[in-house]
Amino acid sequence: MNEFSTIRSVPAAGSSSQTDGSGAQSDEDLSAGSMPHSIEAEQQLLGAILTNNDVFDRVAAIIKAEHFYDPVHSRIYDIASSRIAKNALASPVTLKAFMEDDQGLKELGGPSYLARLAGAAISTFAVRDYAQMIYDLAMRRQLIVLGRDIASKAATVDVASEPREQIVEAEQQLYRLSEQGQTGSGFQTFLTAVTDAVNVAAAAYQRSGGLAGISTGLTDMDKKLGGLHRSDLLILAGRPSMGKTSLATNIAYNIAKKYRKLEDGTTDGGVVGFYSLEMSAEQLAARILSEAAEVPSEQIRRGDMTEGEFRRFVEAAKQLEACPLFIDDTPALPISQLAARARRLKRTHGLDVLIVDYLQLVRPATAKDSRVNEVSEITQGLKAIAKELDIPVIALSQLSRQVENREDKRPQLSDLRESGSIEQDADVVMFVFREEYYAEREKPSDDRLEEMAAWQERMSRLHGKAEVVIGKQRHGPIGTIELSFEGRFTRFGNLARPHQVDQAGF
CATH class of the missing domain: 3.40.50.300 (P-loop containing nucleotide triphosphate hydrolases)
Structure with a gap:
């Protein structure tokens, strides 16, 4: 287990469950209501990017900010990617100015957490593997949410909601998930x-x-x-x-x-x-x-x-x-x-x-x-x-x-x-x-x-x-x-x- 096993103080998204050695949730945790994720993979990826911005080009085509389980990690990745897209440096020092008032970051120890992310990054050669792992786990979470939604709608007998329409809607969401990595799209930044x-x-x-x-x-x-x-x-x-x-x-x-x-x-x-x-x-x-x-x-x-x-x-x-x-x-x-x-x-x-x-x-x-x-x-x-x-x-x-x-x-x-x-x-x-x-x-x-x-x-x-x-x-x-x-x-x-x-x- 890497250094983050000790420095990670607050579970992501309010989850109190434990992860196995890979960072993914066990079946027991999943049945308890938590979602599959790997905090360690997210930390390693962000640390590698903050240490060497050239790494970003190797993972940008795989993941986006919304694929991160931890909302603080998502914001760190979003700000870093915006700066790198402008050919500006993304490091713990430069990101500190944008995240000093971030309440979630304060719960993790404040701007010093950014420095610990960069300091604990083991290597950059495995960043694509980490990125793929984060993406795959995000897909699993989306599938779980989608499956629960389908089951909930199917269980509700409503004259206005025909089963055939539910199938078409489910297929549409599954297609969007397979093509775009998400079941729905919300607001996007003007930069994007x-x-x-x-x-x-x-x-x-x-x-x-x-x-x-x-x-x-x-x-x-x-x-x-x-x-x-x-x-x-x-x-x-x-x-x-x-x-x-x-x-x-x-x-x-x-x-x-x-x-x-x-x-x-x-x-x-x-x-x-x-x-x-x-x-x-x-x-x-x-x-x-x-x-x-x-x-x-x-x-x-x-x-x-x-x-x-x-x-x-x-x-x-x-x-x-x-x-x-x-x-x-x-x-x-x-x-x-x-x-x-x-x-x-x-x-x-x-x-x-x-x-x-x-x-x-x-x-x-x-x-x-x-x-x-x-x-x-x-x-x-x-x-x-x-x-x-x-x-x-x-x-x-x-x-x-x-x-x-x-x-x-x-x-x-x-x-x-x-x-x-x-x-x-x-x-x-x-x-x-x-x-x-x-x-x-x-x-x-x-x-x-x-x-x-x-x-x-x-x-x-x-x-x-x-x-x-x-x-x-x-x-x-x-x-x-x-x-x-x-x-x-x-x-x-x-x-x-x-x-x-x-x-x-x-």
Whole structure:
């Protein structure tokens, strides 16, 4: 036993139980109501950090202040980590100024306890082992609390608390515990938030193209959005036949096919989850294959392909085998199940982008008195998924028919069905608009020559073009993005500019 067996005077968190040689609680102590912890491991780790600040970098990725059992140790670690992050010295002398009035430290002997921590540190080579031990014991405490909470709620028979809802809630807390090391998140210091913001900006600065988020593969869209940002809910809306699903599958394919791990530990592209509530997985795969192989989707369905087209089709299928694109085509999923399956996917395979096609086909967890309230629950649930899993969520949405009654068919925010909650909860709202679709239906009769000439000129100008109108963007500008559209392959792409065409020599 080290020196702290004698100098540790007050049990942590009011506990009077003893620890075994490793510092962990015995089964007898645990049954008495105390929690597993190791005061000695915490003391050794803090002593090593206060003796040599370089040690902090070896443990910072493993533990945080909230993982310490003793609240005084937690505060010591928090202050030390804040000073080290600012390239300032964290030692018993410098920390004394910040903790002279700390009541908990006074109970342990005052600032002299800091000096005893540093003096009793045996070595620094085992700090990672100590850190892992502290983290593991913190997980055990959280699991005990969570287990007791689950048992307590299950024992309380309440009409308003369904067992299925309790399972989803428990799974959510377990996921958060496994991913983040805690079942809930409270207040965090402004320093932590600023550090995260600086890291995001630094990543965007160093990444080619200056994107803070994941690239969609569409240059003009990336410039307008800055990529797909973590924890954002993006709504992609449009009338039927505008190409919502096509654009969503194009983005999904672009992200998944670029997925690879870089040397610095980061990734390019990402793992994509696609909830196809309208189309089957086979139909969705056929669309993606049509784009990749440049073979019209109707020919793929009929098997009407030339030898060259079939060869491209097979080659594209082989390439797509390695793409981390996961499709769930279960119809009418409740929002709670949708969230649970997304958590499971991230835990088992990873998840960087989630796409839902489409929002109005998702069911609320419980029936509501109005459709507006149901959609509100769904959009709030999708935003919660984006924040909890720390990923961008793209949800497709239908537009109301009032678009068809206007002379200008370009969509706007008020055209969203049950638009209040969708517009409020979304970080970005985009509309897919193809004027060519409406122009085709305005073809004059062949005997009206002047009108026919004007219509043909208009069709020539609109052919193969589409617009994505950004009606709302919480962190950036609104405006219109022009894209190319190849209907045969259901593919959106970057639109060549006049100067790009000139440079290409056309």
